Amino acid sequence: MTIKEKQEEVIEEFSAFDDWMDKYSLLIELGNELDSFDEAYRQEQNLIDGCQSKVWLHAELKDGKIDFQGDSDAIIVKGIVALLLRVLSGHTPDEILENDLFFIDEIGLKEHLSPTRSNGLVAMVKQMKAYALAFKAKQG
Amino acid sequence: MTIKEKQEEVIEEFSAFDDWMDKYSLLIELGNELDSFDEAYRQEQNLIDGCQSKVWLHAELKDGKIDFQGDSDAIIVKGIVALLLRVLSGHTPDEILENDLFFIDEIGLKEHLSPTRSNGLVAMVKQMKAYALAFKAKQG
Amino acid sequence: MAFDIQNIRDDFPILGQKVNGKPLVYLDNAATTQKPVSVIEAEANVYRTINSNIHRGVHHLSNVCTEVFEDVRQKVKDFINAPSSDEVIFTRGTTESVNLLAASFGETFLNPGDEIILTEMEHHSNIVPWQLLAQRKGVTIKVVPVTDGGELDMQALGEMLNEKTRLISVAHISNVMGTINPVREIVALAHAAEIPVMIDGAQAIHHVPVDVQALDCDFYVFSGHKMYAPTGVGVFYGKRKWLEQMNPYQGGGEMIDKVSFSGTTFNDLPYKFEAGTPNYAGIIGLGAAIDYLKQNHLEEIWNYEHQLFEYALDKMKSVSGIRFVGEAAQHTSVISFLLGNSHPFDVGTLLDKLGFALRTGHHCAQPLMDRFGIPGTVRASFAFYNTKEEVDHLVEALIRVGTMLG
Amino acid sequence: MAFDIQNIRDDFPILGQKVNGKPLVYLDNAATTQKPVSVIEAEANVYRTINSNIHRGVHHLSNVCTEVFEDVRQKVKDFINAPSSDEVIFTRGTTESVNLLAASFGETFLNPGDEIILTEMEHHSNIVPWQLLAQRKGVTIKVVPVTDGGELDMQALGEMLNEKTRLISVAHISNVMGTINPVREIVALAHAAEIPVMIDGAQAIHHVPVDVQALDCDFYVFSGHKMYAPTGVGVFYGKRKWLEQMNPYQGGGEMIDKVSFSGTTFNDLPYKFEAGTPNYAGIIGLGAAIDYLKQNHLEEIWNYEHQLFEYALDKMKSVSGIRFVGEAAQHTSVISFLLGNSHPFDVGTLLDKLGFALRTGHHCAQPLMDRFGIPGTVRASFAFYNTKEEVDHLVEALIRVGTMLG
Numbered sequence A, B: 001m002t003i004k005e006k007q008e009e010v011i012e013e014f015s016a017f018d019d020w021m022d023k024y025s026l027l028i029e030l031g032n033e034l035d036s037f038d039e040a041y042r043q044e045q046n047l048i049d050g051c052q053s054k055v056w057l058h059a060e061l062k063d064g065k066i067d068f069q070g071d072s073d074a075i076i077v078k079g080i081v082a083l084l085l086r087v088l089s090g091h092t093p094d095e096i097l098e099n100d101l102f103f104i105d106e107i108g109l110k111e112h113l114s115p116t117r118s119n120g121l122v123a124m125v126k127q128m129k130a131y132a133l134a135f136k137a138k139q140g
Numbered sequence C, D: 001m002a003f004d005i006q007n008i009r010d011d012f013p014i015l016g017q018k019v020n021g022k023p024l025v026y027l028d029n030a031a032t033t034q035k036p037v038s039v040i041e042a043e044a045n046v047y048r049t050i051n052s053n054i055h056r057g058v059h060h061l062s063n064v065c066t067e068v069f070e071d072v073r074q075k076v077k078d079f080i081n082a083p084s085s086d087e088v089i090f091t092r093g094t095t096e097s098v099n100l101l102a103a104s105f106g107e108t109f110l111n112p113g114d115e116i117i118l119t120e121m122e123h124h125s126n127i128v129p130w131q132l133l134a135q136r137k138g139v140t141i142k143v144v145p146v147t148d149g150g151e152l153d154m155q156a157l158g159e160m161l162n163e164k165t166r167l168i169s170v171a172h173i174s175n176v177m178g179t180i181n182p183v184r185e186i187v188a189l190a191h192a193a194e195i196p197v198m199i200d201g202a203q204a205i206h207h208v209p210v211d212v213q214a215l216d217c218d219f220y221v222f223s224g225h226k227m228y229a230p231t232g233v234g235v236f237y238g239k240r241k242w243l244e245q246m247n248p249y250q251g252g253g254e255m256i257d258k259v260s261f262s263g264t265t266f267n268d269l270p271y272k273f274e275a276g277t278p279n280y281a282g283i284i285g286l287g288a289a290i291d292y293l294k295q296n297h298l299e300e301i302w303n304y305e306h307q308l309f310e311y312a313l314d315k316m317k318s319v320s321g322i323r324f325v326g327e328a329a330q331h332t333s334v335i336s337f338l339l340g341n342s343h344p345f346d347v348g349t350l351l352d353k354l355g356f357a358l359r360t361g362h363h364c365a366q367p368l369m370d371r372f373g374i375p376g377t378v379r380a381s382f383a384f385y386n387t388k389e390e391v392d393h394l395v396e397a398l399i400r401v402g403t404m405l406g
């Protein structure tokens, strides 16, 4: 699936819910189900301290595709991290750089990615793009 | 004339004028006519610096009565100084301390004696009362 | 006279809002309070009718505006029972007031090796100014520990006082836990050793009676925006004997007597500490806030708040897994808690979706968080426009949120 | 698009006032400006609809309020064409901005024997902070003289620069004389010697185009209340390279990253310089003021003001006995004058009775008064809501007052 298709899939899943609390239940579920973060990567340089919550992010290039791992100490943030990983992990640097992230807006979680929110997510998305740039440069 | 009678006389004189400009013309006239201030007394300790205008005040006790002299570098202030001298000069410390100054309000010049005005007049009235207190103490 | 909560609520236009489709329940009063119409209009009316730069004007508007402005100084003086309005200095807020003291008192009286005493429950605004000063001046900061129950360890405080101590600076009420500190005792203790005391009244000024003469404190500071007044307004009260000795704070218009390049002399109190055009419209709003509080009978407001707090604490205890942070005997209407092992951010975010405005995080009191070994708390802080029904709804919401977060 | 003065005046509710039974003619704009309805309402609406303490909140109101607040930083950045909104710091006013620089730049970069350059036409707010710093730090202040015509002696300035010079701080426009100083040349001269320049833009920001990148100045400061915005708001712009090196200014909430008693780290720009709850409602009012100015087309406003100034100067020349203080070639709409030998207080008082609001006195520029050997001036300062008719009435009034004072 392309990044675009994955985003549409997420939007589809969330569209089932009218009520905020149901959406957040799903996020919590996604957060709980997220693959556990490799403790070896829980290091200072992988930490994004959003003041309200912490986010960890690790990235590796495997066969030309970026494999992201992420975590957060807040379960709702972790749920959003899970969505971001699902959409972006396993894609090439170019794909990641070319695609806009429109699903966050569409499913009504935009506020969590506002620069005035101090949950670490804005910085995380920036960091994911930065990894893509860096790996692209390395590949030449 | 008592201080009270003098005040009523001043009010009477000003009551002839409805228009502000006429009242101020009279003040300017009074300022111009004020007995010239003895230059020997134009000293730092007799100066009240009101920031917007300066006031000089000198007081002497003669036969149990206080003789005030005053001056200002602004003619309107000097006019008000002239009124204050006319009302209070030549009275005993007790008379000065016992009498309220109601004429300023009545003739509509209250604003010039507000503590937020920086023309030196509030401080001058305080100073006149302070002289009365001091002379009274001296007389025993 | 009965305290009519519906009338009160009608005075605060914002309270009628819906948030996320739910009626707003505003419980973030320790961060900032809402404003009654009379305050909003007082400030707007300055601009509509009397706006003019204050002091030294010869024209009508300037004089009227100056008088209304200076009246507020009188109102503040009365509100805190200061001996003189010359001791009431307007600032931008509590934070600026503390910085004023650190700068002026610090520059005048402190020398390398001197000590000042703070507490573990201080707001960053009563910590960092002193740390910056300590760096500049080589001063040492001592910290009074907080007990498990969220109170000051008074014995430790007593033992810290010594001949090098120059100042104690302490919160009247903790912004995290609502603990009311025994400030009168602290002042007595300090004065016995001839040490002055600053009280950070940001969380106290509108919740408990503040009488600076009864407290006998040397300095008392607070913010307007936390007492139903506009933002950008604060008060610094200081005893005349200190203010007269202290170096001026900032330079500029107003605070001078005469300026020349060969030497400048300073204005009298309070102006010596007020450089530049003050936030006079905001300050006039503060005057309206004081009037509003008095019209609604301070005693009744405080009683109502206290009842509401007791009611809330009692009800909230029933929420399964709730843990309170700070359970001091003397307490105002601020309740910090954690819900099981849930992250405060999660609790706050879900409550927001249900219409509740609560604050989460470290509340600018990281040393206190470190003391309790927690990253933050969820904080519900009540004002006299909150209701028992709101408390009931909060408790229902907490149960729901607790279940969701497992 | 025609500049419709009647529409403009209708936007400013205060202008319809009567004073002493006469229509108000407000010519004290250099002291503070009046506010359009949109500014008054923007501030009031914060309290009616979104009021909540900004930053770090998880709830709706706090987020909305933060976004609206941070939008203003963007608007200010655009208004002065700053490279980044991180370089835009909010303060209480020009005075606080200058004190911020004196404290932070001063503590970081100045040492005994260093020199800073000011001018004889500075406002006290750009003199006294430096005098206080000079005392603390053993720094010397050099003063650029003013010519008889009210301009800076640029040659003298050039000769003052030397290897000890650390900073030049100069008004963009004189608040007494309206002189527009050649700030771009000053910056070029200073930068040739690697000396940074602060520009006090209090009288310029709303009267002439200000582009901090074109000016290439290192710091630019101004007040909201002089540009149709609320009181208690100021801006401090600084180049990132300086801001990053400079020590923080005040300590408190917001400006920190992590606080502990063993060591505190500071937040990124711009927050490093913003301690405590800012005057966010006032700052949102500043945003509305910028919007208002842009909606009314800045170019047209400036043109109109310039025409009005030329008209006023020309008409006022006809008043017998009038003496102007400062007749620089480059000039904004500020006119200082004396009427024969009359005391400015008398002139101002009589004008007030005729409905005119003018400022008299030293205008917080005593060194300039000393320079001209006068106790003060009468100052008429115009804004774009003033009219030619008002000028005509002023001239009539001046003639009348001149006759009365003889």
Ligand SMILES: Cc1ncc(COP(=O)(O)O)c(C=O)c1O
Binding pocket: C030, C031, C093, C094, C095, C096, C123, C125, C126, C171, C173, C174, C175, C200, C201, C202, C203, C223, C225, C364, D253, D275, D276, D277, D278
């Ligand atoms: C105890 C205490 N001190 C100081 C402050 C800082 O107040 P401000 O941000 O209004 O300067 C606060 C506000 O959060 C507080 O609660």
Ligand SMILES: Cc1ncc(COP(=O)(O)O)c(C=O)c1O
Binding pocket: C253, C275, C276, C277, C278, D030, D031, D093, D094, D095, D096, D123, D125, D126, D171, D173, D174, D175, D200, D202, D203, D223, D225, D364
């Ligand atoms: C040139 C100049 N600098 C500084 C100031 C001080 O501004 P504020 O009082 O708003 O801090 C003024 C205002 O009078 C001014 O005209």
